[in-house]
Amino acid sequence: MASSTVENYLKATLLHEQKADGIVPMGALVEALGVVPGTVTSMVKAMAAQGLLEHEARQGVRLTPIGRALAVGVLRKHRLVETFLVRTLKMDWSEVHDEAEALEHAVSDRVLERISELLGHPTTDPHGDPIPDAEGNFAATKTQDSLDLCALDQPLRVTRILDQTQEFLAYVQETGLKPGAKIRVLRREPASGVLHCELAGGTEVALGLHIAGKIIVGAA
Amino acid sequence: MASSTVENYLKATLLHEQKADGIVPMGALVEALGVVPGTVTSMVKAMAAQGLLEHEARQGVRLTPIGRALAVGVLRKHRLVETFLVRTLKMDWSEVHDEAEALEHAVSDRVLERISELLGHPTTDPHGDPIPDAEGNFAATKTQDSLDLCALDQPLRVTRILDQTQEFLAYVQETGLKPGAKIRVLRREPASGVLHCELAGGTEVALGLHIAGKIIVGAA
DNA sequence: ACCTTGTTTTTGATTACTCAAAATACAAGT
């Protein structure tokens, strides 16, 4: 059995591989796990010895098939638990991330499948992140763009929030830019770096282009 | 924050104090936690230094008020989680004990109160064990007897199963003597040590008197 | 080629929990 710590290293590696493919530098794990570099080196060595990671000296790591399968399982637990906390326990979608962080290591496969069933086997979590199925496959994702690249004046729907920090989720919550919201991009001002968009109710929101990149939208 | 290990020591101590009051011998913890005696001695020392237990040398331990409060909290989590697994996730009541054992250390107070609310603040778990409220108080328990001491020929209802081992729960499940079942004790045979009782459907069950002591009943 | 800067690795310690096995204390029985 993989310890909670090992599961966290696996999950962090998978998330990094998904967003920037190629080898995952040690520093990325230092950042994601909040430990000092030396700790990552020794953990990574141990995990490589267990066949969970390949460690290229002074380069970084990449998941082995076994490591990847475990990591996907952890991600599935995390995202199903988040969905459960919001839908069944009526918790606020911006506060469930940390709770799920703890629960993902304690939920057995048996319990997880009951939860998945209860929720009707959802394919995305409350932040719009895809939930892999029990075999580890991610559903084919529809064409989507980040808010700073999508077409202007089209009816769009927010599908995903890439930044899971407390502050950012609270901001998204407050402005109403959360997954499911219908919006339309009015204009971008490259000079000032500001983007203007219109919410369903007609209210207008201005936000920085670098912030807009963290919000993903699809056709409404 | 108390580690899972510390929580388990606290819970085991509380359970022993509840079933046999007075000081809890080290051996009881050895038994309950499945570790060697030396391990218990050193853990107990550390916990006593933290103010969670009082340790009487060569005698055993007893909970301090702080330790008791924490232990009651763990028990509340365990029993609410069990109830949740049975009622909401439709799991078999005889298999939830071990799942709850893992989850009780990962569920935050915030999540726990949502679960309690979802379930309508239940006061007993699927085995009939009382669930303390959020302040740590146990509901006043109605007069109850174990099956080997109760009156004959009275309509009774099973309210609680004291033995939580897999095999025993499976046996209870199979015979139908689970909490909620209506029964009537026909006769006891001290010589053979056998007790005969009748289930709701009219079926008759024979079981040893030492086994009957693990089943608690109340007025139907 | 050399020096600077940033990343990674090594080394030496620490904390929490555990075991094995030896030492000690206690209670009871003769």
Next chain:
DNA sequence: ACTTGTATTTTGAGTAATCAAAAACAAGGT
């Protein structure tokens, strides 16, 4: 009081995960 058996404590050691601080390395820029 002495012996015996059981419960408890001590001692020494090991594993997993961590940190601090020093050392090694890689890559560029001059």
